Amino acid sequence: MADWPLYEVFVRSKHGLNHKHVGSVHAADAEMAMENARDLYTRRSEGVSIWVVPSAAITASSPDEKEVLFDPSDDKVYRHASFYELPDEVGHM
Numbered sequence: 001m002a003d004w005p006l007y008e009v010f011v012r013s014k015h016g017l018n019h020k021h022v023g024s025v026h027a028a029d030a031e032m033a034m035e036n037a038r039d040l041y042t043r044r045s046e047g048v049s050i051w052v053v054p055s056a057a058i059t060a061s062s063p064d065e066k067e068v069l070f071d072p073s074d075d076k077v078y079r080h081a082s083f084y085e086l087p088d089e090v091g092h093m
Contacts, residue, residue: 005054007033011041012049019051030054 004026010019022041027033033052042050061069 004028005056007037007052008055008058009033009037009041010051010053011037011047013046015048019049024055025052027052 007025007027007030009022009025011022012019025033025036025040027036030052034050037050037052041047
């Protein structure tokens with residue numbers, strides 16, 4: 001089991017809702033990860049869909065990178081509706 005890869009588990013609790021990360025499982029392959037995730041995270045029939053994703057396949061940003069990733073959009077004023085002047089004929093928007 002020590003050599004088994006780690007899978008991240010996402011469960012959708014109801015139709016129309018987003019999948020939410022609920023935890024992780026170790027498994028020999030994706031099929032076993034799905035079975036382990038079902039047994040561990042949906043014991044009371046609380047889900048309608050499960051995703052299992054190898055942890056190694058996920059690329060994530062660090063909270064320390066927040067400014068680098070999200071602040072550049074603040075200097076693009078043309079993306080804000082307040083940048084444009086509406087003609088009087090348009091009325092209220």
